[in-house]
Amino acid sequence: MEKKKNILVGQSGGPTTVINASLAGVLSAAFNCENVGQVYGMINGIQGLMDDQVMDMNKVFKGDQKKLENLRVTPSMFLGSCRYKLKDPAVDESDMKRVFEILKKYEIDYFFYIGGNDSMDTVDKVSKYAKEHNYDIRVIGIPKTIDNDLMEIDHTPGFGSAAKYIATSMLEMAHDTYIYYMQSVLIVEIMGRNAGWLTAAAALARNEYNHAPHLIYLPERNFSTEQFIKDVRENLEKHDQVIVAVSEGIHDEHGEYISAKSTKTDQFGHVMLSGTGKYLESLVADQIGCKVRSVELNVLQRCAAHISSATDVGEAFRLGEKAVDAANNGHTDEMTSIRRVSNNPYRVEYTTVPVSEVSNKEKKVPLEWINEAGNDVTQELEDYLRPLIEGEVKLEYKGGLPQYIIRG
Amino acid sequence: MEKKKNILVGQSGGPTTVINASLAGVLSAAFNCENVGQVYGMINGIQGLMDDQVMDMNKVFKGDQKKLENLRVTPSMFLGSCRYKLKDPAVDESDMKRVFEILKKYEIDYFFYIGGNDSMDTVDKVSKYAKEHNYDIRVIGIPKTIDNDLMEIDHTPGFGSAAKYIATSMLEMAHDTYIYYMQSVLIVEIMGRNAGWLTAAAALARNEYNHAPHLIYLPERNFSTEQFIKDVRENLEKHDQVIVAVSEGIHDEHGEYISAKSTKTDQFGHVMLSGTGKYLESLVADQIGCKVRSVELNVLQRCAAHISSATDVGEAFRLGEKAVDAANNGHTDEMTSIRRVSNNPYRVEYTTVPVSEVSNKEKKVPLEWINEAGNDVTQELEDYLRPLIEGEVKLEYKGGLPQYIIRG
Numbered sequence: 001m002e003k004k005k006n007i008l009v010g011q012s013g014g015p016t017t018v019i020n021a022s023l024a025g026v027l028s029a030a031f032n033c034e035n036v037g038q039v040y041g042m043i044n045g046i047q048g049l050m051d052d053q054v055m056d057m058n059k060v061f062k063g064d065q066k067k068l069e070n071l072r073v074t075p076s077m078f079l080g081s082c083r084y085k086l087k088d089p090a091v092d093e094s095d096m097k098r099v100f101e102i103l104k105k106y107e108i109d110y111f112f113y114i115g116g117n118d119s120m121d122t123v124d125k126v127s128k129y130a131k132e133h134n135y136d137i138r139v140i141g142i143p144k145t146i147d148n149d150l151m152e153i154d155h156t157p158g159f160g161s162a163a164k165y166i167a168t169s170m171l172e173m174a175h176d177t178y179i180y181y182m183q184s185v186l187i188v189e190i191m192g193r194n195a196g197w198l199t200a201a202a203a204l205a206r207n208e209y210n211h212a213p214h215l216i217y218l219p220e221r222n223f224s225t226e227q228f229i230k231d232v233r234e235n236l237e238k239h240d241q242v243i244v245a246v247s248e249g250i251h252d253e254h255g256e257y258i259s260a261k262s263t264k265t266d267q268f269g270h271v272m273l274s275g276t277g278k279y280l281e282s283l284v285a286d287q288i289g290c291k292v293r294s295v296e297l298n299v300l301q302r303c304a305a306h307i308s309s310a311t312d313v314g315e316a317f318r319l320g321e322k323a324v325d326a327a328n329n330g331h332t333d334e335m336t337s338i339r340r341v342s343n344n345p346y347r348v349e350y351t352t353v354p355v356s357e358v359s360n361k362e363k364k365v366p367l368e369w370i371n372e373a374g375n376d377v378t379q380e381l382e383d384y385l386r387p388l389i390e391g392e393v394k395l396e397y398k399g400g401l402p403q404y405i406i407r408g
Numbered sequence: 409m410e411k412k413k414n415i416l417v418g419q420s421g422g423p424t425t426v427i428n429a430s431l432a433g434v435l436s437a438a439f440n441c442e443n444v445g446q447v448y449g450m451i452n453g454i455q456g457l458m459d460d461q462v463m464d465m466n467k468v469f470k471g472d473q474k475k476l477e478n479l480r481v482t483p484s485m486f487l488g489s490c491r492y493k494l495k496d497p498a499v500d501e502s503d504m505k506r507v508f509e510i511l512k513k514y515e516i517d518y519f520f521y522i523g524g525n526d527s528m529d530t531v532d533k534v535s536k537y538a539k540e541h542n543y544d545i546r547v548i549g550i551p552k553t554i555d556n557d558l559m560e561i562d563h564t565p566g567f568g569s570a571a572k573y574i575a576t577s578m579l580e581m582a583h584d585t586y587i588y589y590m591q592s593v594l595i596v597e598i599m600g601r602n603a604g605w606l607t608a609a610a611a612l613a614r615n616e617y618n619h620a621p622h623l624i625y626l627p628e629r630n631f632s633t634e635q636f637i638k639d640v641r642e643n644l645e646k647h648d649q650v651i652v653a654v655s656e657g658i659h660d661e662h663g664e665y666i667s668a669k670s671t672k673t674d675q676f677g678h679v680m681l682s683g684t685g686k687y688l689e690s691l692v693a694d695q696i697g698c699k700v701r702s703v704e705l706n707v708l709q710r711c712a713a714h715i716s717s718a719t720d721v722g723e724a725f726r727l728g729e730k731a732v733d734a735a736n737n738g739h740t741d742e743m744t745s746i747r748r749v750s751n752n753p754y755r756v757e758y759t760t761v762p763v764s765e766v767s768n769k770e771k772k773v774p775l776e777w778i779n780e781a782g783n784d785v786t787q788e789l790e791d792y793l794r795p796l797i798e799g800e801v802k803l804e805y806k807g808g809l810p811q812y813i814i815r816g
Contacts, residue, residue: 015584044589076583083588164808168714171809175484176423176711178814180491181452204807209814295706303584306576306715309808389808399612400572400717400797401579406586406617 004037005109007324009057011144012045012115012122013083015076016158017305018316019144022114023079024072025320026142027061033324040106043407046113046122047082050098054106055079055407067405072317073393074404075305085118086125096129103137110138110327114320116145116156120335120359127333127355138327141335141355142319146302148197151361152353154340157319158302160312160388163201165304166190166297167389170205170245173295174212177241184291185232185284186243188213189277191301193249196220196365198301200377201385202245212243219249220365221374223258228280229287231375236290248276248296306402310391315348322350346387412445413517415732416462419552420453420523420530421491423484424566425713426724427552430522431487432480433728434550435469441732448514451815454521454530455490458506462514463487463815475813480725481801482812483713493526494533504537511545518546518735522728524553524564528743528767535741535763546735549743549763550727554710556605559769560761562748565727566710568720568796571609573712574598574705575797578613578653581703582620585649592699593640593692594651596621597685599709601657604628604773606709608785609793610653620651627657628773629782631666636688637695639783644698656684656704714810718799723756730758754795 009026011019023041030036043053061068071078087095103111113123120141127139143150148159170188177186190199196218203216214235217223235242251257259276277294284292315338322336334352341347369381396403417434419427431449438444451461469476479486495503511519521531528549535547551558556567578596585594598607604626611624622643625631643650659665667684685702692700723746730744742760749755777789804811 015587044587047589074583075580077587080589081587168809169708169712171812172483172711172713173707175482175713175812175814176707179423179452179485179489181455181488205809207807207809209816293707295708296704298703299581299584299701300577300703300708303580304577305580305583386807391808392805397800399615399794400799401576401613401615404579404583406583408617 002035005035006038006040006107007036007110007112008040008042008103008106008108009112010042010045010049010114011077011079012081012113012119013145014116015081015302016144016146017075017161017303017308018157018313019076019114020074020078021072021313021316022142022144022157022320024068025317026112026323027057027068029321029324031062033328035328036324040108041079044080045082045084046086046099047084048080049102050095052102054102070403070405072313073305073308073395075303078405078407080407083118086122089125089129096125099126100135108137110140110324112140112142112323114142114144116143116147117150117358117360117362120355123335124333124355124359138330138332140323140326140331141358142323143335143337144316146198147192147195149195149362149364150358151363152335152357153337154348155338155388157312157316159197160309161305162198162301163204163385164309164389165301165307166198166201167204168307169297170202170213171210174205174210174243177243182240182291183236184241184293185288186241187277187280187284187292187294188243188245189248189275189294189296190245191297192219192247194219194362194364196247199245199247200365200381203377203382204385204389211239213245214239214242215244215375216377217244217246217250217375218365218370219247219251220367221370222253223250224252225258225283229283232284232288236288246276246280250276305404306395308393309389310393311388313393318350322352326352343383343387346390410443413443414445414515415447415518415520416450416511416514416516417447417520418450418453418457418522419485419487420489420521420527421553422524423489423710424552424554425483425569425711425716426565426721427484427522428482428486429480429721429724430550430552430565430728432476433725434520434731435465435476437729437732439470441736443736444732448516449487452488453490453492454494454507455492456488457510458503460510462510478811478813480721481713481716481803483711486813486815488815491526494530497533497537504533507534508543516545518548518732520548520550520731522550522552524551524555525558525766525768525770528763531743532741532763532767546738546740548731548734548739549766550731551743551745552724554606555600555603557603557770557772558766559771560743560765561745562756563746563796565720565724567605568717569713570606570709571612571793572717572797573709573715574606574609575612576715577705578610578621579618582613582618582651585651590648590699591644592649592701593696594649595685595688595692595700595702596651596653597656597683597702597704598653599705600627600655602627602770602772604655607653607655608773608789611785611790612793612797619647621653622647622650623652623783624785625652625654625658625783626773626778627655627659628775629778630661631658632660633666633691637691640692640696644696654684654688658684713812714803716801717797718801719796721801726758730760734760751791751795754798
């Protein structure tokens with residue numbers, strides 16, 4: 001009888017609400033697969049692995065469907081994370097030697113790493129090193145990032161849920177804003193340093209009665225504070241309340257971040273970064289003088305699992321399952337991926353792509369999906385985004401709060 | 409046959425997610441009441457009323473149960489709001505004369521006003537003026553405020569939902585924070601200028617595995633930045649990640665707001681208020697030097713109806729119904745109220761209280777519900793809060809977003 005395959009799976013980079021859904025997908029497929037033996041989890045990613053921080057996932061999850069379901073809907077990383085770039089073995093082989101020492105100790109056959117473009121660099125390095133040294137191991141990346149900036153995938157797991165949170169919050173803030181007589185401006189600062197996908201998702205809040213956000217600024221286009229004030233003034237002529245969605249990463253034509261303009265020192269001489277939204281708020285207060293407020297959605301964008309997209313959670317789960325399938329079929333140095341087959345009805349296929357096409361690259365919003373004035377997105381972009389936020393996840397609640405799990 | 413009673417209902421002050429539930433309660437009771445004729449809504453509260461901004465609620469809602477249900481779960485104010493203090497008729501009778509001109513025009517018998525302590529001042533003034541001038545009208549206030557700072561009521565509608573949002577967000581941010589090896593501090597700034605109820609609600613995020621927030625600071629106690637830094641340092645010795653819940657209204661022993669310490673002028677000489685959280689963030693960065701982030705929950709606390717408390721929505725609805733009942737029974741110059749009968753099982757009674765005991769007063773967190781060190785709340789406070797966030801509201805979704813309604 002052939003030796004059963006052992007799996008090692010880890011999570012890396014910044015949180016999303018569905019990165020545990022991918023982990024649950026790996027576990028579910030593995031537990032249902034006759035040729036898989038032991039599943040191990042690396043704690044705190046590749047960094048923890050080198051410290052031999054490894055846990056037995058069979059012991060915690062096998063046969064416990066309820067726990068697995070709970071994992072599927074829990075935000076952030078059950079296994080913890082790291083932001084560690086493996087040393088290039090051509091320069092310094094120490095990291096890679098240590099990694100393979102551990103892989104041999106646990107007799108690992110499949111190495112799965114759930115992460116974004118930096119994490120895919122780890123996948124690529126481990127897999128290439130294995131090939132060069134004739135280690136028989138399959139190395140598969142599983143994508144995640146709220147930023148939707150990975151190449152070779154229609155959209156990234158984690159993005160749809162963040163987009164649903166942003167659009168829902170935007171709609172609710174519009175209701176909050178519309179109640180007074182007076183003129184006012186609300187500026188909502190959204191994550192995405194270089195790619196404007198998340199900010200664009202604010203457009204999904206628009207419906208039959210809600211036209212907010214009235215202005216949308218993505219980092220793909222240079223930002224002019226003069227044009228911004230002009231845009232706001234023009235909109236105030238049409239609407240009493242003007243709502244603006246703005247990426248944290250907007251910058252002027254010299255590439256200088258708008259947020260950097262608000263760097264100040266306080267009474268003790270400490271440098272304080274007030275952020276893009278706060279800066280634009282002060283600009284409106286000073287140059288237009290109406291009531292103005294700024295809101296920074298901050299980390300809730302990536303962890304508010306109580307409003308995850310069911311489409312997103314389902315896809316993240318399937319991409320985890322797909323990794324087991326790909327490894328069983330002899331693939332390595334690849335990332336599991338999503339191809340959109342049709343938009344209406346929305347249908348996708350699960351596939352794999354070479355990880356070298358993904359690692360260390362960035363997919364931005366195409367300029368043709370931004371309007372000419374650079375202050376809105378096109379209908380094509382909305383049509384691309386809409387299916388990704390569809391569907392609600394049923395959570396169990398206890399004491400008024402969602403029931404999540406941690407590693408303990 | 410006796411003339412049927414006409415109702416005028418308005419909403420005032422800042423938004424909550426359940427102020428429309430109270431409106432729906434008024435409408436539902438009125439439509440089911442044989443002696444009620446016409447229900448009118450005042451648009452933009454008492455201020456709009458004086459401009460004769462009045463709408464026919466029978467036309468929009470009567471016989472449309474689905475629309476009424478939709479109203480019940482929509483955040484903010486369907487009728488719009490105002491922040492207007494009626495002129496004291498002893499000094500200047502013009503406002504009151506105008507109000508009663510409109511009331512006579514529509515032959516109003518019952519006047520209902522949904523709002524906080526400022527709005528109860530309007531209720532008190534209108535009702536006393538009516539009595540003095542022998543106008544036969546019943547004036548009833550219906551309470552609402554996320555701040556939970558009204559007297560003569562166990563807790564205010566709107567508070568439970570805001571508390572549920574805060575506790576849920578706190579739990580999700582804890583998951584977001586726990587994933588890295590390194591030491592970090594997260595500071596979460598919560599609404600409540602003078603009363604710490606909302607900040608205290610962050611404590612509800614604690615469960616078997618989550619001890620965050622590790623520190624809680626309410627405005628009921630003076631705040632010392634030195635003690636704060638000491639508290640954070642001590643907690644960093646026990647936990648790698650320390651999470652702090654802090655009220656926007658904390659102030660030093662001289663009554664100066666901590667947020668005021670971060671007032672700065674930018675490069676153009678504009679005054680910029682960075683807020684309490686941002687200020688404490690810079691303090692930790694400077695004096696402790698570990699990774700630190702601040703999050704301001706901002707307006708989402710009062711409008712995130714997608715995570716409303718079902719207990720809260722139900723109670724707000726009942727308080728609206730109760731107003732119709734109270735007016736029918738001859739009450740005036742009163743506010744509908746909640747009395748807690750038992751905590752386990754949680755059970756309340758609906759009653760009315762004299763509005764003069766409520767208007768322009770403020771209920772703060774009792775000092776005995778804050779720990780001696782002034783950096784946490786007691787179990788008694790948590791026991792008081794817990795039932796208020798229980799239960800989830802089923803919303804309809806369309807295109808991935810909750811279905812709400814507006815006045816149109």
